[in-house]
Amino acid sequence: MKKVLVSVVEDDRFLRESMCRLMRSLGYTVDIFSSAADFLASPRLAETACLIADIHMPAMTGLELCRRLIDKGNAIPTILVTAFPNDAERARALNDGVLCYLGKPVDEVHLTRCVCAALTSAGSPEEGL
Structure with a gap:
């Protein structure tokens, strides 16, 4: 099916594994990382077609990683x-080129739509609060 790589950067192990299972169930290849630094050190970083990252992580936030x-x-x-959505942060993220800004708990249907939009480069940024 799909051979594209989706990378998940999430410091919460349960959420990281949950998103990994969802992406795999959709047929994607998935790499998971517990920190932004681990992702940046990945030899497959350049192969990543879509990145799903938590905003609030120790050392480097998801927004800092994106920048x-x-x-x-x-x-x-x-x-x-x-887990802590706010309008100012959402506006900043979308302005910086983030495709979707989703609140936790993440709605799987909305996340799936965002991943599809990321992979097809179609549609406008979405908000999922």
């Missing part, structure tokens, strides 16, 4: 998830 990738010329379609 770092853009600054290095490696803009990956990114979906940010957060």
Whole structure:
């Protein structure tokens, strides 16, 4: 089926594994990471077709990770998830090029739509609060 790589960066093990199972059930290849630094060190970073990252993580936030990738010329379609959604942060994220900004608990249907949009580069940024 789909051979594209979706990378998940989430410091909460349960959520990381849950998103991994969902993406695999949709037929995607999935790499999971517990921190932004681990993802940045991945030898498959350049293969990542879609990035799902938690916003609030120790050391480097999901938004900082997204900015770092853009600054290095490696803009990956990114979906940010957060347990603490707020309008200012959402506006900043979408303005910085994030495709979707989703509140936790993440709605699987909405997440699936965001991943499909990221992989087809179609549609406008979505909000999922």
